[in-house]
Amino acid sequence: MKFPVCTGFFSADGNELICTYLSTPLIEYDVLTHSYVSVVNDDVGQVNGAQWLPGGNLCTIQASGNVSIW
Numbered sequence: 001m002k003f004p005v006c007t008g009f010f011s012a013d014g015n016e017l018i019c020t021y022l023s024t025p026l027i028e029y030d031v032l033t034h035s036y037v038s039v040v041n042d043d044v045g046q047v048n049g050a051q052w053l054p055g056g057n058l059c060t061i062q063a064s065g066n067v068s069i070w
Contacts, residue, residue: 006049012056020047020060 008019017029029036046063053059058070 005046009051012052018050018058020050 004019004021006020008017010017011028015030015032017031019029047060048063049061051059053069060068060070062068
């Protein structure tokens with residue numbers, strides 16, 4: 001069983017539940033279609049946190065200390 005590395009959160013529209021895992025940096029679960037999608041490229045490395053910013057951009061915090069805005 002895999003456990004998220006940080007608290008999951010919903011997208012701004014409430015349709016996607018987004019979680020981060022050690023094996024895959026960021027996973028999005030679409031609650032409308034019941035499907036999973038890998039959101040962030042594996043090159044990013046471990047994502048320790050993520051949050052939606054005002055305006056709709058996704059901000060991720062990597063284990064390396066880097067911050068990315070998508």
